[in-house]
Amino acid sequence: MTSINTDKLSSARFAQATDAFVEIFTASVDFDQRMATQDIQGSLAHAKMLLSIHILTENEYQDIVNGLEKIQLEIEQGKFIWSIQQEDVHMNIEARLTELIGVAGKKLHTGRSRNDQVATDIRLYLRQEITVIQQQLKRLQIALLNLAEQEAATIMPGFTHLQVAQPITFGHHLMAWFEMLSRDKERLEDCLKRINIMPLGAAALAGTSYPIDRQMTSDLLGFTRPSNNSLDSVSDRDFAIEFTAAASLIMLHLSRFSEELVLWSSAQFDFIEMPDAFCTGSSIMPQKKNPDVPELVRGKSGRVTGHLMSLLMLMKSQPLAYNKDNQEDKEPLFDTVDTVVNSLRAFADMMPHIQAKKDNMYRAAQQGFATATDLADYLVRKGMAFRDAHEVVGLAVRLGLDTKRDLSELSLSELQKFSPKISDDVFDVLSLEGSVAARQHIGGTAPETVKVAIKTARQILNT
Ligand code: ARG
Secondary structure, three states: OOOOOOOOOOHHHOOOOOOHHHHHHHOOHHHHHHHHHHHHHHHHHHHHHHHHOOOOOHHHHHHHHHHHHHHHHHHHOOOOOOOHHHOOHHHHHHHHHHHHHOHHHHHOOOOOOHHHHHHHHHHHHHHHHHHHHHHHHHHHHHHHHHHHHHOOOOEEEEEEOOEEEEEEEHHHHHHHHHHHHHHHHHHHHHHHHHHOEEOOOOOOOOOOOOOOOHHHHHHHOOOOEEOOOHHHHHHOOHHHHHHHHHHHHHHHHHHHHHHHHHHHOOOOOOOEEOOHHHOEOOOOOOOOOEOHHHHHHHHHHHHHHHHHHHHHHHHOOOOOOOOHHHHHHHHHHHHHHHHHHHHHHHHHHHHHHOEEOHHHHHHHHHOOOOOHHHHHHHHHHOOOOHHHHHHHHHHHHHHHHHHOOOHHHOOHHHHHOOOOOOOOOHHHHHOHHHHHHOOOOOOOOOHHHHHHHHHHHHHHHHO
């Protein structure tokens, strides 16, 4: 009789034991054990379906359920012994099940393969993590709305090319961040539509000869529907790429917020006070208070974009159907989830404690001729063509530069030298308050408009 190596997967096929290094090199259990709960969830649904088509008896099914529940508990209590010999999360759980309940455990894998099993697990995992990310996004959005409400009328300079451009309200700036996050949420929702399709039943690649009821398994697992093509089901990782792309954009947005927070908290801008609890000191320079959290988040954004590139390259040129390459999808995905959840959490925790230094913001808006466009618009309202008005204001700005004064500090007679159309009502538009208040249309920076935008946003968030 041939002796078989019972430790090895598909052992009868092999005359030699796996090389010890190859065993370690090819194993994924160290990281894919993170999907254990989803693996058990998938197995429970598969077993129930096998019972319904009489592949399992009622007793066998009950044994499987009890065994899997025990395993779940062992994992939660940290008592489960993960083994490299069993390669991955799927084989570890199946082996333990057989150890616990005997022959019924060996029947669980009827009509499925690890190829459709792993695809199912990742989808279940991402579906769950997306709800966690959405919760953190919402927390951050609420924090932004609260701060925006408080700062709806706070005037600061708006920038283009990082040069003072026009006065805006701080509330309006914060609402711009809010909009970015709203799109992030929509992207995740959209991506979820394609994640929530069930590959189980595709088996290794060609489906199975058992009369499986895929609709039933899909319903049990809360998927929208079973997938359409068995080959595509086991090889598709588009959904993982889409998710990582959406996550990259979230991180990209956070990196932009971070950059502004870092700038604003510098002595040169001095627009905000960062909460002490989110900053650290320097080991050598006693005066320092460094904005570590935004800096770290800005840095972390790079790794998520890196993961997106890894996944794109992982899938490029892969022939149908499953290839072992795909085992490499997990670490980038898991790290993407951790990075996004933690970064959003740090931001949501920090945002309520950020304090605007209103006087400094106001003073900065007074510099750089931020109301120059308002003066041009004023002249247009008095009948001048915009290009001519642009020219006139350019001359007024030149005088301001030469005499180190803002436009609002020039006298009426000085301004009238540039155009007789200017009268003393000009000072209303040259004030920062007048400038922002005038921008009342949808999407404008006027304090009243910002308050309406906040109110609408709150309604949408609560639905
Ligand atoms: N650990 C594997 C993975 O993550 C599971 C699927 C393995 N299938 C196979 N035929 N080797 O992709």
